[in-house]
Amino acid sequence: MNQLEVSNDTSVLEVPAALDGKGRLTDDCVRKALTVMDAHGLVVLTDLLSEEQADVGAELIRQTIDDPDRKRGAFASETDNHYMRRDFCSLPSTPLVTSFAAGLCQRLEGILARYCDRSHPLLEVTTLTSYLGSSHQYIHRDPGGVISIFAAVEDVSEQQGGTVFVPSTHMYDGAERKHSGNAYALMELFRIRCNCRILVYNLKKLWRMRKDRAAPLAPGEFLDRVFSSKWDEHQPNLLRFVLGKNSQFSLRMLSPRTLWKLYRHRKALGSLFHLVQTAPRKGTVILYLSDLLHAGPDNRSPHPRRLFSMSIARDSIEPKRWHAGYSPHPTLTERPIFYGDLLDSPLSASRGHRAPLP
Numbered sequence: 001m002n003q004l005e006v007s008n009d010t011s012v013l014e015v016p017a018a019l020d021g022k023g024r025l026t027d028d029c030v031r032k033a034l035t036v037m038d039a040h041g042l043v044v045l046t047d048l049l050s051e052e053q054a055d056v057g058a059e060l061i062r063q064t065i066d067d068p069d070r071k072r073g074a075f076a077s078e079t080d081n082h083y084m085r086r087d088f089c090s091l092p093s094t095p096l097v098t099s100f101a102a103g104l105c106q107r108l109e110g111i112l113a114r115y116c117d118r119s120h121p122l123l124e125v126t127t128l129t130s131y132l133g134s135s136h137q138y139i140h141r142d143p144g145g146v147i148s149i150f151a152a153v154e155d156v157s158e159q160q161g162g163t164v165f166v167p168s169t170h171m172y173d174g175a176e177r178k179h180s181g182n183a184y185a186l187m188e189l190f191r192i193r194c195n196c197r198i199l200v201y202n203l204k205k206l207w208r209m210r211k212d213r214a215a216p217l218a219p220g221e222f223l224d225r226v227f228s229s230k231w232d233e234h235q236p237n238l239l240r241f242v243l244g245k246n247s248q249f250s251l252r253m254l255s256p257r258t259l260w261k262l263y264r265h266r267k268a269l270g271s272l273f274h275l276v277q278t279a280p281r282k283g284t285v286i287l288y289l290s291d292l293l294h295a296g297p298d299n300r301s302p303h304p305r306r307l308f309s310m311s312i313a314r315d316s317i318e319p320k321r322w323h324a325g326y327s328p329h330p331t332l333t334e335r336p337i338f339y340g341d342l343l344d345s346p347l348s349a350s351r352g353h354r355a356p357l358p
């Protein structure tokens with residue numbers, strides 16, 4: 001298998017944030033951002049947060065990470081979380097967290113209004129920290145009908161594992177008709193091809209980590225990541241891969257027919273789709289439609305990668321589906337917050353241009 005080919009050129013996805021006197025995106029900026037969202041399924045808004053605003057978000061994350069009673073998430077990779085390769089947790093609905101989330105929503109209202117009604121629930125507010133030695137996630141789609149927001153509260157380098165996206169693979173009415181009506185089938189083939197390479201990449205990396213002093217394996221970690229029977233969709237777990245127990249990528253996806261298609265369409269796949277890795281600077285905010293193909297890469301640097309994240313439903317959502325696909329903090333489950341509540345939040349409303357959000 002060839003190595004995963006990833007571009008670092010995000011220029012077509014970027015829109016510099018332009019704010020009006022109330023600290024909200026200008027109409028012109030909203031128009032540009034929506035054009036990029038429509039075409040690619042995501043937009044990278046640079047300089048949306050000031051240094052001070054990003055610092056507030058970073059402090060929220062620090063406080064959460066330092067809390068021994070924090071609510072660790074089951075998403076991303078439970079095994080990585082267990083071995084402290086990642087620390088993904090839900091943030092509680094404290095006034096400070098809610099205010100930060102509200103400030104972001106109010107600033108982004110022009111874009112979010114296209115997708116969210118005031119009655120749509122906030123599904124989760126989380127912090128995504130990854131450390132050296134984490135696995136590269138498989139390329140996947142999050143549950144559909146959601147818009148997710150990542151805020152870089154400090155610089156994130158490529159080495160630290162800025163999120164990888166496959167632009168223009170989001171799903172919408174008519175999308176399947178692209179590429180002679182084969183768009184979704186070709187996207188799935190591309191995903192399988194990428195995930196073959198990610199499996200090999202992760203296995204090689206784990207093998208090297210056996211003798212790596214910078215990121216030594218914990219007792220039992222190798223077995224847990226490669227041969228465990230425990231559920232985890234983003235580890236190079238050979239046992240679950242062979243048994244077909246990984247819904248993201250398993251041997252059952254590599255039927256002779258699929259292998260033939262991968263070979264037959266190899267050139268088309270290479271020209272139609274490509275992986276782009278983001279490396280957001282402090283203050284950059286990324287919005288993406290949840291059904292866009294993406295993955296959280298491994299952190300290849302000694303510096304932790306931290307992101308603030310929140311997701312809002314683009315439709316009404318069944319509680320069962322909500323809790324299966326997202327990780328609301330118990331305080332959010334107890335007292336749901338809706339998009340309209342965030343827009344109305346007095347904590348951050350009418351704050352001036354570049355003022356701290358809370």
Ligand SMILES: [Fe+2]
Nearest residue numbers: 140141142294
């Ligand atoms: Fe995801």
